[in-house]
Amino acid sequence: MAPFQTRTARLVLSVPLSEFTSHLEFAVRDVPRFGFVPGQWLSLKANTPDGEEITRAYSIASAPSENGHGHVAFCLNRVDNGFMSNHLCGLAAGSEVTFQGPFGDFTLHPPLRDTIFIATGTGIAPFRSMLHWLLADPQRHQERELWLLFGARSEQDLYYRDEFERLAAGYSNFHFVPTLSRASAEWTRLRGYVQEHVKEIVGDRKDMHAYICGLDKMVKANRELLKNLGWERTSIRYEKYD
Numbered sequence: 001m002a003p004f005q006t007r008t009a010r011l012v013l014s015v016p017l018s019e020f021t022s023h024l025e026f027a028v029r030d031v032p033r034f035g036f037v038p039g040q041w042l043s044l045k046a047n048t049p050d051g052e053e054i055t056r057a058y059s060i061a062s063a064p065s066e067n068g069h070g071h072v073a074f075c076l077n078r079v080d081n082g083f084m085s086n087h088l089c090g091l092a093a094g095s096e097v098t099f100q101g102p103f104g105d106f107t108l109h110p111p112l113r114d115t116i117f118i119a120t121g122t123g124i125a126p127f128r129s130m131l132h133w134l135l136a137d138p139q140r141h142q143e144r145e146l147w148l149l150f151g152a153r154s155e156q157d158l159y160y161r162d163e164f165e166r167l168a169a170g171y172s173n174f175h176f177v178p179t180l181s182r183a184s185a186e187w188t189r190l191r192g193y194v195q196e197h198v199k200e201i202v203g204d205r206k207d208m209h210a211y212i213c214g215l216d217k218m219v220k221a222n223r224e225l226l227k228n229l230g231w232e233r234t235s236i237r238y239e240k241y242d
Helices: 083-089 121-135 161-170 198-202 216-228
Strands: 007-016 021-028 041-047 053-059 071-077 096-103 115-120 146-152 174-180 209-214 236-240
Touching: 007 071, 021 083, 041 083, 053 071, 053 083, 053 121, 071 083, 071 121, 115 121, 115 198, 115 216, 121 146, 121 161, 121 209, 146 198, 161 174, 198 216, 209 216, 216 236
Parallel strands: 115 146, 115 209, 146 174, 209 236
Antiparallel strands: 007 021, 007 096, 021 071, 041 053, 041 096
């Protein structure tokens, strides 16, 4: 499937994840199965009321379909004065969008090692895709130890928390590690920023992979941390959302 071909998708599900964030699921038209690699993104297009075409890139937040459905999902924040995010989050069921892709090489690189996935905010999107795909087949995850270190401000910002809790309960090699920077008094798990807890997970190991996704400041902090721990640059993969 040519990535630069323009395709159409129809909104089939829109679920609020928090006050400003939504999970959107689209069915791709005219394809029995829409192929992509977990971690890739699509370039979505829309026209403003005055006719200007706007294009924005969004990571796919769903695993590739294995049941014949050409569905893709996104985890989107409404951005102040941002046309595209507000346009998409305001769509009614059945509305259509056009897109190109998939694009991107922020994907799992073989051979699989024990891996730490580090995310904040909607940076969770590609990891939702990767982890659902990995854990769906024992031959994919090979019982490697997988950690998802997910940072948010408050509990309501831990998108897909119930899903990750279920995965952690169902797979002994998957560990969901949420941390909150503005936790309530009742919160009993980790507090602070993700980079404050990486060393607790990786220890002195340098034989793992790290995937990092979120805003530039967080990505830089974790890359520098891992490099200072002696990790090779090729073991650290990242994608920035600003």
